[in-house]
Amino acid sequence: MLVLSGDLVMKADKSHYIELYQYIRTFTHNPIYAIPGNHDDIVLMQELATQENLFKIHDVIQICGNDVIFLDSSEKGEYLGGGKIDIAYFETIKSKLRENSNKIIFIHHPPFKIGADWFQKICLDNGDLLMKSISEINHLKYLAYGHCHNYFIEERENTIFLSCPSSWVQFDHTCHDEIKYDQKIAIGFNVFHLSDDISHHTITISDH
Ligand SMILES: [Fe+2]
Numbered sequence: 001m002l003v004l005s006g007d008l009v010m011k012a013d014k015s016h017y018i019e020l021y022q023y024i025r026t027f028t029h030n031p032i033y034a035i036p037g038n039h040d041d042i043v044l045m046q047e048l049a050t051q052e053n054l055f056k057i058h059d060v061i062q063i064c065g066n067d068v069i070f071l072d073s074s075e076k077g078e079y080l081g082g083g084k085i086d087i088a089y090f091e092t093i094k095s096k097l098r099e100n101s102n103k104i105i106f107i108h109h110p111p112f113k114i115g116a117d118w119f120q121k122i123c124l125d126n127g128d129l130l131m132k133s134i135s136e137i138n139h140l141k142y143l144a145y146g147h148c149h150n151y152f153i154e155e156r157e158n159t160i161f162l163s164c165p166s167s168w169v170q171f172d173h174t175c176h177d178e179i180k181y182d183q184k185i186a187i188g189f190n191v192f193h194l195s196d197d198i199s200h201h202t203i204t205i206s207d208h
Helices: 014-025 042-051 087-094 127-134
Strands: 002-004 032-034 060-063 066-070 102-107 140-145 153-156 159-163 187-194 198-205
Touching: 014 042, 087 127, 102 187, 140 187, 140 198
Parallel strands: 002 032, 066 102, 102 140, 140 159
Antiparallel strands: 060 066, 153 159, 187 198
């Protein structure tokens, strides 16, 4: 299955979502799950999921012994582009998780400050609360996020926090004052393997 980790379109317009969906469908007939980013409109995405049968919107799905969790961080943060999560809703999602399953979370905004100074202002506004809450989840193997347009990975308390690079262009996180693109960094995506354990590898496509 394919997971789109937010910012599917630049401008949240029905025709743009449909065009993207049809474009991806020329490559695969597998299920496509999506979470919203700061550029998306979750209400519109939910409408399209039900009325037009486009990108699937779920909060938890089970794949064999694994629980896959999709979070909505598209509530506006303090700064333009930032995000927030509904912690009360997250607690209801947590109650659906199986005690002994391996788990992976997908969310658009990173739950802690990372990267360039300007970018650190537009991470998840209430990330501290989310980090505290996820520390109570057993066997959380991965938290995979988008938004940062680059390659980040770190492990904390047996969970790998992994960014998905942009499929468009990467940000130059060494430039701290403003958004700068680095066209030399390859685009890419992550592939997760879900069986008795969860693992990943990252694909880069340098000659775009
Ligand atoms: Fe974003």
